[in-house]
Amino acid sequence: MKTKDSIKKEYNKKIKIIKKHNEQYYSKDKPLISDKEYDDIKKDILKLEKKYSFLSSKYSPSINIGFQPSKTFKKQKHKVPMLSLSNIFDKEDLINYEKKIRNYLNLNSNEKFEYSVEPKIDGISASLTYENGYLISGLSRGDGYEGELITENLKTIKDIPSIIKIKDFPKNIEIRGEVYINKSNFESLKEKFANPRNAASGSLRQKESSQTKKIPLKFIAYTFGLFENNNFKKQSEFLISLKKWGFKTSQHNNVISNINDLLKNHENFEKKRYELEYDVDGLVYKINSLQLQNRLGFVGNAPRWAAAHKFSAASSFTKILKIEIQVGRTGALTPVAKVEPVNIGGVVVSNATLHNEDEINKKDIRIGDIVKIERAGDVIPHVISVDLKKRTSKSIKYKFPENCPSCGSKAEKEFNKQTNKFDAVKRCSSDGYKCEKIAIEKIKHFVSKDALNIDGLGKKVVEKFWEKRFIRFPQDIFKLDFKEIENLDGWGPQSVANLKYSINKSRDVTLSKFIFALGIRHIGQENAKLIAKHLQNKQKFININKNFDFSSFINIDGIGEIQISSIKKFFSINDNLNVVGELSKYMNIEDEKVSNFGKFKNLSFMITGKLENTSRAEAKSLIEKNAGKILSSVNKKLDFLIVGQKPTVKKVNQAKELNIKIINQKELLKLLN
Numbered sequence: 001m002k003t004k005d006s007i008k009k010e011y012n013k014k015i016k017i018i019k020k021h022n023e024q025y026y027s028k029d030k031p032l033i034s035d036k037e038y039d040d041i042k043k044d045i046l047k048l049e050k051k052y053s054f055l056s057s058k059y060s061p062s063i064n065i066g067f068q069p070s071k072t073f074k075k076q077k078h079k080v081p082m083l084s085l086s087n088i089f090d091k092e093d094l095i096n097y098e099k100k101i102r103n104y105l106n107l108n109s110n111e112k113f114e115y116s117v118e119p120k121i122d123g124i125s126a127s128l129t130y131e132n133g134y135l136i137s138g139l140s141r142g143d144g145y146e147g148e149l150i151t152e153n154l155k156t157i158k159d160i161p162s163i164i165k166i167k168d169f170p171k172n173i174e175i176r177g178e179v180y181i182n183k184s185n186f187e188s189l190k191e192k193f194a195n196p197r198n199a200a201s202g203s204l205r206q207k208e209s210s211q212t213k214k215i216p217l218k219f220i221a222y223t224f225g226l227f228e229n230n231n232f233k234k235q236s237e238f239l240i241s242l243k244k245w246g247f248k249t250s251q252h253n254n255v256i257s258n259i260n261d262l263l264k265n266h267e268n269f270e271k272k273r274y275e276l277e278y279d280v281d282g283l284v285y286k287i288n289s290l291q292l293q294n295r296l297g298f299v300g301n302a303p304r305w306a307a308a309h310k311f312s313a314a315s316s317f318t319k320i321l322k323i324e325i326q327v328g329r330t331g332a333l334t335p336v337a338k339v340e341p342v343n344i345g346g347v348v349v350s351n352a353t354l355h356n357e358d359e360i361n362k363k364d365i366r367i368g369d370i371v372k373i374e375r376a377g378d379v380i381p382h383v384i385s386v387d388l389k390k391r392t393s394k395s396i397k398y399k400f401p402e403n404c405p406s407c408g409s410k411a412e413k414e415f416n417k418q419t420n421k422f423d424a425v426k427r428c429s430s431d432g433y434k435c436e437k438i439a440i441e442k443i444k445h446f447v448s449k450d451a452l453n454i455d456g457l458g459k460k461v462v463e464k465f466w467e468k469r470f471i472r473f474p475q476d477i478f479k480l481d482f483k484e485i486e487n488l489d490g491w492g493p494q495s496v497a498n499l500k501y502s503i504n505k506s507r508d509v510t511l512s513k514f515i516f517a518l519g520i521r522h523i524g525q526e527n528a529k530l531i532a533k534h535l536q537n538k539q540k541f542i543n544i545n546k547n548f549d550f551s552s553f554i555n556i557d558g559i560g561e562i563q564i565s566s567i568k569k570f571f572s573i574n575d576n577l578n579v580v581g582e583l584s585k586y587m588n589i590e591d592e593k594v595s596n597f598g599k600f601k602n603l604s605f606m607i608t609g610k611l612e613n614t615s616r617a618e619a620k621s622l623i624e625k626n627a628g629k630i631l632s633s634v635n636k637k638l639d640f641l642i643v644g645q646k647p648t649v650k651k652v653n654q655a656k657e658l659n660i661k662i663i664n665q666k667e668l669l670k671l672l673n
């Protein structure tokens with residue numbers, strides 16, 4: 001017969017397990033078991049409690065909101081992408097930001113413009129589609145291009161109206177804003193979530209909306225996605241209407257029109273930030289005029305017309321226990337300080353980057369030193385300085401390794417032709433996949449959110465699969481033996497089915513995403529797009545070999561010597577050629593679509609000299625919007641040379657020689673009507 005003690009023991013064991021999985025899911029966002037497996041543990045606990053009334057625990061699913069989270073929401077494409085914001089950290093960044101805007105719009109320093117200034121609430125963004133006043137769907141941000149359909153959960157939030165019967169409410173509009181939880185309401189959820197942001201995210205992703213309803217989530221609206229017949233002139237006017245339509249907006253929204261006032265406002269607000277009811281990690285600045293916003297457009301994943309002015313980082317002092325070297329995807333050796341765990345602004349930190357060898361020497365950082373560590377938002381914490389007064393004779397100077405700690409290849413500093421100096425960063429000189437750590441990092445990059453975005457194949461899983469020898473190259477992802485995975489600790493039929501599904505889905509990629517996913521040094525998302533647009537045909541990329549003639553790449557505006565020599569090097573290595581060849585067998589790479597609707601289809605342009613009332617960058621993006629191509633040198637392929645004031649004479653002469661049409665700015669606009 002079971003004794004009371006043994007029953008308690010059995011019960012507590014199960015509680016411990018469920019507590020761990022709650023943590024994995026909610027705080028770490030890394031579930032280790034499937035929905036079904038989680039459910040089974042939960043059922044066991046509830047059964048025991050029913051049978052033996054003396055059993056109870058505050059972690060029990062009967063008390064706890066640690067109910068089954070769902071990973072299986074339907075996904076849906078955003079009609080207008082939900083992008084991120086570039087950061088401003090200090091006065092200098094702010095001055096540069098405004099300078100860039102002025103340059104782009106060709107405004108001189110006495111022409112004023114306004115900023116809409118809004119607190120940056122640290123929550124989870126959501127997009128609400130209204131048709132004829134009815135909320136018909138709600139999406140999470142997801143990767144910015146595709147979100148999870150969480151309509152029912154969003155509808156449980158009191159601040160989100162389901163029906164709007166106000167005359168001037170637009171017929172077709174997506175309202176966007178932040179879902180968050182008040183600091184005071186977070187107190188009771190502290191056990192289960194690391195911070196209010198995780199609490200909001202976890203609660204929004206419940207399978208049963210009745211569970212979401214139990215959490216006092218809030219919503220503040222601040223922008224729009226798709227918006228038909230938008231007649232607003234200013235962001236600040238839109239914010240006022242949001243309020244009229246029944247949405248909550250921030251009471252701290254403001255309009256400011258010069259840098260000094262922005263800085264003063266930032267300083268005052270930062271002092272107040274801890275008094276606010278919710279977490280705020282900075283202020284968002286948006287160019288107030290929607291017409292200017294339109295002209296400014298986007299660069300990469302962020303709008304040019306907005307930026308986030310972050311609050312200063314939290315910092316603490318702690319001791320360096322040892323220094324380890326991390327090997328990155330591109331071979332960079334980064335020294336990382338392992339420190340005595342310390343709480344910095346609500347997050348426990350035990351690693352901090354030391355950047356590179358020069359930085360360690362410059363700051364004279366030694367093992368055993370007490371150092372100041374700073375942490376801001378989701379940026380990796382870094383060592384700021386040494387508290388020399390606390391240095392003891394036991395502190396040890398660190399000797400930076402001469403060789404890669406992973407593969408033993410020589411660690412080298414590259415010579416930078418542009419700065420005429422050696423880089424500060426030492427790199428592993430191996431051929432990439434030959435070095436274990438580099439190979440793992442390359443695979444992590446390949447499956448990461450911005451690349452193939454394979455759900456269920458996070459960093460830890462990649463490491464596990466590497467250790468089990470399941471993967472050595474990116475293509476191995478498509479040859480996984482799922483039976484074997486199912487037998488691994490922490491995996492079950494459901495999680496394997498999910499993984500299989502997301503891997504299969506990831507086989508379809510655009511050429512630009514494919515190029516980016518390869519992780520070629522100096523080829524980020526933007527450059528990958530430029531190259532894909534240049535080649536268009538996927539076969540052209542796949543066919544690149546050691547003898548490929550890269551000379552046409554110099555015509556790609558935005559691609560320079562550094563990028564070209566990096567691509568050349570990439571394709572000179574057999575492993576890489578093999579990876580590209582193999583991947584092309586397992587994946588459906590789409591040819592890159594170039595806008596086909598524009599007036600400038602199949603035409604190429606180059607600009608020389610200064611244009612009137614517009615910057616060169618804006619003129620370029622105007623041409624590209626109309627399907628035209630920008631070239632960066634005068635050659636036979638060029639159709640038009642656009643000449644502004646003080647053009648480069650050599651370019652004009654070359655164009656004349658080659659019989660290329662030479663036009664001015666007015667003529668360019670005429671071509672477009």
Ligand code: IVH
Pocket residue numbers: 082083084085118119120121122123124125141178222223284302303306308
């Ligand atoms: S505007 C492309 N306005 O910040 C424009 N975003 O880093 C971005 N956020 O995902 C949206 N407060 O979750 C905007 N007043 C505000 C915001 C805000 C917080 C968040 C939002 C977004 C992230 C971008």
